[in-house]
Amino acid sequence: MDGRGMPIAAAGMTIVFVALSSIATIISVLPWLLRQLGKVVPETDRHASRSRPAGDNDVAAVAAAAAAYHIHRKGSSP
Amino acid sequence: MTVLVEFLSTTGFATMTWGNLLMIVIGLIFITLAITKDYEPLLLLPIGFGAMVGNIPSIPGMALSVYDPGSVLSYIYFGVSQGIFPPLIFLGIGAMTDFSTMLSNPRLVLLGAAAQIGIFLTLIGALYLGFTPEEAGAIGIIGGADGPTAIFLSAKLAPHLLGAIAIAAYSYMALVPVIQPPIMRLLTTRKERLIRMPPPREVSTRERIFFPIIAFLVAALIAPGSLALVGMLMFGNLLKESGVTDRLADTARHAFIDIVTILLGFSVGASTQAQTFLTPQSLSIFGLGALSFAMATAGGVLFCKFLNLFTKQKVNPLLGAAGVSAVPDSARVVQMVGLQEDPHNHLLMNAMAPNVAGVIGSAICAGILWSVMVK
Numbered sequence: 001m002d003g004r005g006m007p008i009a010a011a012g013m014t015i016v017f018v019a020l021s022s023i024a025t026i027i028s029v030l031p032w033l034l035r036q037l038g039k040v041v042p043e044t045d046r047h048a049s050r051s052r053p054a055g056d057n058d059v060a061a062v063a064a065a066a067a068a069y070h071i072h073r074k075g076s077s078p
Numbered sequence: 079m080t081v082l083v084e085f086l087s088t089t090g091f092a093t094m095t096w097g098n099l100l101m102i103v104i105g106l107i108f109i110t111l112a113i114t115k116d117y118e119p120l121l122l123l124p125i126g127f128g129a130m131v132g133n134i135p136s137i138p139g140m141a142l143s144v145y146d147p148g149s150v151l152s153y154i155y156f157g158v159s160q161g162i163f164p165p166l167i168f169l170g171i172g173a174m175t176d177f178s179t180m181l182s183n184p185r186l187v188l189l190g191a192a193a194q195i196g197i198f199l200t201l202i203g204a205l206y207l208g209f210t211p212e213e214a215g216a217i218g219i220i221g222g223a224d225g226p227t228a229i230f231l232s233a234k235l236a237p238h239l240l241g242a243i244a245i246a247a248y249s250y251m252a253l254v255p256v257i258q259p260p261i262m263r264l265l266t267t268r269k270e271r272l273i274r275m276p277p278p279r280e281v282s283t284r285e286r287i288f289f290p291i292i293a294f295l296v297a298a299l300i301a302p303g304s305l306a307l308v309g310m311l312m313f314g315n316l317l318k319e320s321g322v323t324d325r326l327a328d329t330a331r332h333a334f335i336d337i338v339t340i341l342l343g344f345s346v347g348a349s350t351q352a353q354t355f356l357t358p359q360s361l362s363i364f365g366l367g368a369l370s371f372a373m374a375t376a377g378g379v380l381f382c383k384f385l386n387l388f389t390k391q392k393v394n395p396l397l398g399a400a401g402v403s404a405v406p407d408s409a410r411v412v413q414m415v416g417l418q419e420d421p422h423n424h425l426l427m428n429a430m431a432p433n434v435a436g437v438i439g440s441a442i443c444a445g446i447l448w449s450v451m452v453k
Contacts, residue, residue, distance in 0.1 A: 005205040005214070009198035012446050017191045019300040019442050020435060023293050024187040027180070030292075034284045043284055 093135035097352025105129030105347065117252035121225065121343045125248060128347020144348045155345040158240065161233040163342040164226035165310040170335025171226075171437065172290070172314025173327045175405070180431040181285055182278035185385070186397060190435025192381030193401025196221030196374025197443050200366050207362055212236050215447040217363055220247045221370030222440030223254070223402035229346065230307060231444045235451050241350040242360040246367035254407040257368070258375045259415050262399045265379045270386075271419040273394040275428040283321070290315040297442055304445025308438060374402045378432065400429040403436035 086092060108126030112119035131151070136142040141149035157163040180187060201218035209217060216236040219228045220243060228247035232240040250257065263271075290312035297308040317327040378398030386392045396415055400408045409429035416425040 004211070005202040008211075008447075008450055009202055012198050012201075012443060012450075013191075013195060015301060015446050016194050016439055016442050017188070019297055020187050020191040020439055022296045022300070023438070024184040026292050026296065027184040027187070027289065030181070030285055030288060031282070034282065034288070037284075043282070 088137045090134045095135070095352060097356045098133040098135060101133040101350055101352045101355060102130050105133070111252070118248060120339055121248050122252060124340055124343025125245065125347035128344040129350045131344070132348035132351050143351060144345060145351070151345065151348050154341055155349060157341055158229060158345050158349070159233055159237060161230045161306070163338050164230035165306040166338045167226040167335060167342065168307050168310040168441070169314040170330050170338070171405070172311040173318045173330035175315055175434055175437070177289055177315065177434055178281040178286065179278045179427050180434050181281045181289055183428065183431050186393070186428065186431035187435040188385065189378050189382055189398050189401040189432035190403070190439040191401070192398065193374045193378035193432070193436055194222065194439045194443050195377035196370040196402070197440070199373045200370035203369065204366055207366070212451050213239055215451045216243055217366050218370065219440070219444055219447065220250065220367040221374045222443055223247070223251055223371060223374060223404040223408070224437060224440045225251060227307060227440050227444045229342070231447060234448050238354065239359065239363065241346065241355050242363045244346045245350060246364050250367050250371045251404045251407065254404045255411050255414070257371050258399050258408060258411045261372055261375045262379055262396055262415050265376060266395045268419060270383070270395050271416065272423065273392050274423055275394055275397070275425060278427055283319070286319040287316070290319065293438065297438060301442045301445035301449065303448040304442045307441035307444060311437065311441065371402065375399045378402065394425060394428070396425060397429050397432055401432040401436045401439070403433065403440045405433050405437055406430065409433040
């Protein structure tokens with residue numbers, strides 16, 4: 001290994017540049033790629049609904065059930 | 079009476095050496111710097127106290143120090159000696175890092191690569207001074223300005239130098255506001271320091287989610303040795319950006335990283351026993367460490383100037399200094415130096431791009447050195 005400092009340094013810097021340049025290149029084209037993906041799979045705001053607290057979902061479910069029951073009653077009444 | 083005399087002969091007063099005393103004083107200096115000067119307090123305070131603990135002389139036959147098998151401290155130190163804590167710290171760092179500024183200006187990523195020159199030039203210097211290749215690799219990583227990465231690599235390549243390397247890395251990280259500005263001013267003209275950078279563009283949620291996955295795959299495939307560090311960094315970032323694991327991300331960036339930092343700082347401090355720490359090698363490591371920080375800063379700034387020769391939209395070369403991965407200290411230094419020239423030129427957001435790229439870069443360097451040296 002002695003006397004290999006320079007080759008290690010040169011190879012090391014090359015590898016770091018290759019790795020980060022690759023990442024930089026991918027980052028550069030990522031917006032374009034995601035725009036193309038967006039045409040096939042549109043971005044939705046699913047995260048907001050996923051991260052909603054369980055309590056909110058329960059309230060929404062109860063409200064929906066109540067509304068459905070009300071409509072059902074109205075529809076079935078003479 | 080005999081029992082009393084025997085007991086007194088085992089006290090710390092009786093077995094204390096001048097070296098232990100010096101290390102306790104150094105520990106006290108660290109604590110003082112952390113409390114009064116606010117220099118990296120989250121690390122210097124645990125390291126300082128750990129240094130005091132580690133330099134109370136052990137009683138022969140009793141397992142007390144980090145190096146005594148079966149001692150309580152040795153179990154805590156296990157996380158350091160086996161390189162477990164640094165990736166866990168990276169998990170927390172990933173969960174608190176916003177890569178948006180880097181995603182909005184990809185060419186600034188290259189500054190994070192250029193600043194790694196400090197690591198490799200220091201490696202050459204250490205080899206020249208007679209260190210073994212493994213030791214030289216571990217010392218060189220100080221130039222990455224990343225404490226956990228330095229600890230990780232020294233644990234793998236040169237465990238006997240771990241204490242000195244960790245202390246040097248964290249000391250110089252604390253001294254970033256002192257070391258970097260003179261080099262930045264020396265290597266740039268006033269006109270260059272006045273260059274204004276465009277504000278970062280808005281980055282979509284999808285970009286932020288895709289980035290950690292892509293960056294991990296690229297980095298780990300090119301340098302598999304960086305797998306643990308980059309993997310945990312990007313995993314932490316995905317926890318943050320996915321938007322569906324807020325609880326995990328919150329734990330990773332608060333309680334989790336705090337616990338690991340306490341254990342890491344304290345046990346690294348406790349490993350600095352005078353008998354193993356106060357050696358001529360440690361002095362060389364401190365000298366090389368200072369040099370590596372300076373060279374990393376210079377490398378980033380000079381590469382930025384080189385880049386400006388070929389690009390129409392000039393980059394403020396001060397940003398090159400943020401390529402060292404002392405996050406966010408070196409970005410703050412860039413902001414500070416920029417404001418000194420023009421009070422309305424805010425470079426902080428742009429400086430965060432090479433700064434976080436530097437974290438990835440130094441982790442990749444650790445992976446490269448590890449894979450080269452173990453062969």
